[in-house]
Amino acid sequence: MLRNTTIAIVLFVLAGSFIKPSMHAYPEKLSDWGIFDGKISDMHPAKGVVPYALNTPLYTDYAEKARFVRLPKGASVNYASENVLDFPVGTLLVKSFYYSADFRHPGIDKNIIETRILVHETAGWKAMTYVWNETQTDAELEIAGDDKTVKFIDKAGQQQSFRYVVPNQNQCKGCHNNNDKIMPIGPSVAQLNGTLAYASGKQNQIEYWQSNGLLVNVPQHSTIPKTPVWNDPSTGSLNARARAYLAINCAHCHRKEGPAQTSGLFLPESENETIAYGVNKTPIAAGNGSGGRLVDIKPGDANASIIWYRMQTTNPGERMPELGRNLVHQEGVTLIKEWIDKMNNKD
Amino acid sequence: MKLFSYTVIALFSFSFSVSAQKDFQKKYQSQLILAEDGAVIELPEGTFTLTNTLSLEGKKKITIRGKGIDKTILSFKGQTDGAEGLRVSDCENILLEGFTVEDAKGDAIKTMHVKNISFNKVKVTWLGTPGPENGGYGFYPVQCEGVTIDHCVAIGASDAGIYVGQSKDIIVKNSVAYHNVAGIEIENSLRADVYENESYENTGGVLVFDLPNLVQKKGGQIKVHNNNIHDNNFPNFAPKGNIVAMVQTGTGILILATKGLDIYQNKIVNNQTTSTGIISYYTTGKLIKDEAYDPFPSAISIHDNLYERKPGLPVGTDALSAIVTRKFKDNTPHIFFDGIKNPKLLDEKGNWIAGQCISIVNNQNQSIATLDAQNQFKGMGRADDSFKCVN
Numbered sequence: 001m002l003r004n005t006t007i008a009i010v011l012f013v014l015a016g017s018f019i020k021p022s023m024h025a026y027p028e029k030l031s032d033w034g035i036f037d038g039k040i041s042d043m044h045p046a047k048g049v050v051p052y053a054l055n056t057p058l059y060t061d062y063a064e065k066a067r068f069v070r071l072p073k074g075a076s077v078n079y080a081s082e083n084v085l086d087f088p089v090g091t092l093l094v095k096s097f098y099y100s101a102d103f104r105h106p107g108i109d110k111n112i113i114e115t116r117i118l119v120h121e122t123a124g125w126k127a128m129t130y131v132w133n134e135t136q137t138d139a140e141l142e143i144a145g146d147d148k149t150v151k152f153i154d155k156a157g158q159q160q161s162f163r164y165v166v167p168n169q170n171q172c173k174g175c176h177n178n179n180d181k182i183m184p185i186g187p188s189v190a191q192l193n194g195t196l197a198y199a200s201g202k203q204n205q206i207e208y209w210q211s212n213g214l215l216v217n218v219p220q221h222s223t224i225p226k227t228p229v230w231n232d233p234s235t236g237s238l239n240a241r242a243r244a245y246l247a248i249n250c251a252h253c254h255r256k257e258g259p260a261q262t263s264g265l266f267l268p269e270s271e272n273e274t275i276a277y278g279v280n281k282t283p284i285a286a287g288n289g290s291g292g293r294l295v296d297i298k299p300g301d302a303n304a305s306i307i308w309y310r311m312q313t314t315n316p317g318e319r320m321p322e323l324g325r326n327l328v329h330q331e332g333v334t335l336i337k338e339w340i341d342k343m344n345n346k347d
Numbered sequence: 348m349k350l351f352s353y354t355v356i357a358l359f360s361f362s363f364s365v366s367a368q369k370d371f372q373k374k375y376q377s378q379l380i381l382a383e384d385g386a387v388i389e390l391p392e393g394t395f396t397l398t399n400t401l402s403l404e405g406k407k408k409i410t411i412r413g414k415g416i417d418k419t420i421l422s423f424k425g426q427t428d429g430a431e432g433l434r435v436s437d438c439e440n441i442l443l444e445g446f447t448v449e450d451a452k453g454d455a456i457k458t459m460h461v462k463n464i465s466f467n468k469v470k471v472t473w474l475g476t477p478g479p480e481n482g483g484y485g486f487y488p489v490q491c492e493g494v495t496i497d498h499c500v501a502i503g504a505s506d507a508g509i510y511v512g513q514s515k516d517i518i519v520k521n522s523v524a525y526h527n528v529a530g531i532e533i534e535n536s537l538r539a540d541v542y543e544n545e546s547y548e549n550t551g552g553v554l555v556f557d558l559p560n561l562v563q564k565k566g567g568q569i570k571v572h573n574n575n576i577h578d579n580n581f582p583n584f585a586p587k588g589n590i591v592a593m594v595q596t597g598t599g600i601l602i603l604a605t606k607g608l609d610i611y612q613n614k615i616v617n618n619q620t621t622s623t624g625i626i627s628y629y630t631t632g633k634l635i636k637d638e639a640y641d642p643f644p645s646a647i648s649i650h651d652n653l654y655e656r657k658p659g660l661p662v663g664t665d666a667l668s669a670i671v672t673r674k675f676k677d678n679t680p681h682i683f684f685d686g687i688k689n690p691k692l693l694d695e696k697g698n699w700i701a702g703q704c705i706s707i708v709n710n711q712n713q714s715i716a717t718l719d720a721q722n723q724f725k726g727m728g729r730a731d732d733s734f735k736c737v738n
Binding site for chain 1: 372373376377379380381398399400402403404405426427428429430431434436437451452453454459460479480481482483484487489490505506512513558560561562586587588589590633634636637
């Protein structure tokens with residue numbers, strides 16, 4: 001069996017070598033970007049590279065994520081109370097997807113799968129991903145996507161094994177899409193308005209960015225919006241956390257400028273029309289994704305709601321989000337179920 | 348020892364085929380990503396198994412060409428990723444030609460935000476007995492401008508085999524659709540010409556719908572002519588919740604809330620429940636919360652079609668079919684109007700104002716009933732002479 005696997009890998013590598021894509025403008029290797037210092041798999045940011053985190057991040061098959069931003073030298077970002085920050089041309093946003101061997105001991109024995117880069121060029125944002133080698137010594141540019149078997153021990157101590165899918169370059173734009181232009185999804189001030197452990201100690205990210213000159217024209221801190229942490233009830237009501245969860249996981253497509261505009265289901269937190277965010281809304285093109293349910297959200301009854309159904313199925317033609325979710329996010333499903341089950345049926 | 352070597356050979360060939368499939372996916376996905384504008388991507392003859400969507404994005408003047416229907420087969424039977432078989436988005440002047448897409452887990456071919464998309468001699472199919480686990484749409488251009496579907500075949504979609512939604516300037520011709528819930532569906536679309544198609548053995552042959560809560564609100568200027576729409580009596584297998592789940596088994600043509608239709612010279616034969624239905628969105632019983640949406644059908648002309656049906660009771664198993672059957676028994680009329688008119692389009696005598704009328708004239712074997720849906724069907728009855736425009 002081992003031998004066969006080896007043969008398969010050899011064939012695969014051979015096949016890969018003669019169809020190797022050329023992307024002239026970008027480095028073939030992640031190390032060539034100079035994002036990390038020292039041993040690359042330690043992901044220690046080089047000078048000018050700043051780690052960041054989001055209050056409520058996008059779920060991707062339980063992957064842990066290490067995020068970094070690098071602004072052009074001397075550049076800064078203007079404060080904006082809404083939407084993703086308007087990063088200047090030359091900005092890099094970097095996100096590594098990795099799995100700790102045992103989720104009960106995060107950060108130990110990490111297996112880094114891919115590092116995605118968004119680079120802001122004069123012509124707009126470009127997206128690409130680098131797939132890490134087995135020995136974790138570097139990662140290579142991969143435009144056609146890939147898949148890898150990933151194993152980890154989950155928080156309950158159960159061994160998990162699944163197929164992790166690295167998106168192809170077109171699929172990047174499946175999510176990072178604003179009126180058919182590639183756009184970052186996460187880093188808004190509301191999402192950044194939380195504490196992060198920096199090398200210099202714990203600090204609020206907005207304060208850190210402000211004091212290090214990354215973010216300018218920042219108003220009074222008490223007026224800065226703050227996205228609740230989806231799984232921390234002390235940070236927001238059930239409704240606020242559920243809407244924040246749906247916004248980061250769904251609204252990149254499900255909004256008026258996104259690829260799922262055809263559905264008429266809009267999930268940004270700012271959407272106030274109940275039917276537009278799914279309450280008693282009939283589906284348009286759900287197909288088998290309706291799971292036999294009649295409306296996206298049936299107040300008081302998650303089981304009868306299409307949103308719940310599509311979150312808890314793994315069938316690729318039915319599941320939501322469409323990409324990056326081979327494993328059900330049990331905790332996310334529980335949150336949305338509770339939100340719908342407690343919703344009042346007055347609409 | 349001999350047994351062992353067989354095992355090795357068997358495992359080897361398995362590994363090889365998995366690798367070869369992955370090779371195909373990677374090779375063609377890379378080509379689609381790297382294609383220069385104007386490129387022709389040639390797909391070889393054979394059956395190729397894909398596990399992920401093949402996608403084309405942000406390109407101009409690209410042709411994807413196989414060796415022909417059922418000669419080049421892209422099978423998505425083992426698909427593990429992606430919500431459609433083939434996806435084309437944000438492109439211009441794209442031609443898809445000469446191949447078959449089988450067993451996509453979701454929609455077979457979705458094209459979105461494409462200016463000028465042509466499908467020529469392409470087949471989409473779900474093998475086996477049609478069921479709700481089949482993907483929703485076969486051909487699925489949505490929010491496109493300039494759509495041509497020619498000499499295509501669609502089989503087994505759990506929603507619509509050939510579906511054009513929220514698009515403009517559409518031609519669907521010379522195509523065949525069967526064993527879908529809806530054979531051909533035009534939804535919230537402007538300027539569509541649907542002709543010389545054969546739509547048969549679906550639940551409904553041709554649907555023209557306007558639905559609420561969509562970005563492109565209003566369809567219209569639609570012609571459906573010279574089609575052969577017959578034997579659409581296939582039991583409805585759409586997953587509940589989808590609008591087509593309410594289509595009656597035995598429907599030839601169904602018009603829902605659309606304005607500006609010309610339906611002529613079709614053969615509408617042996618669709619055993621409703622040869623042609625014209626209904627407002629109210630009759631679906633679904634909630635409307637969209638102020639910009641007009642739920643009424645109007646400005647429809649149905650003329651010079653041939654209507655026939657076999658003797659017997661309607662075959663629909665839904666509540667409306669039951670009501671109609673109780674009323675008309677085996678003498679069911681061909682054409683139904685639910686009776687709900689937009690009051691703003693009526694004059695003081697209750698007649699349609701000029702240009703807004705629903706006209707049904709000069710059809711062979713024409714027979715019409717009004718359902719009186721707004722009064723719980725109490726006034727349902729024949730109304731054969733009520734569809735001549737007076738203004």
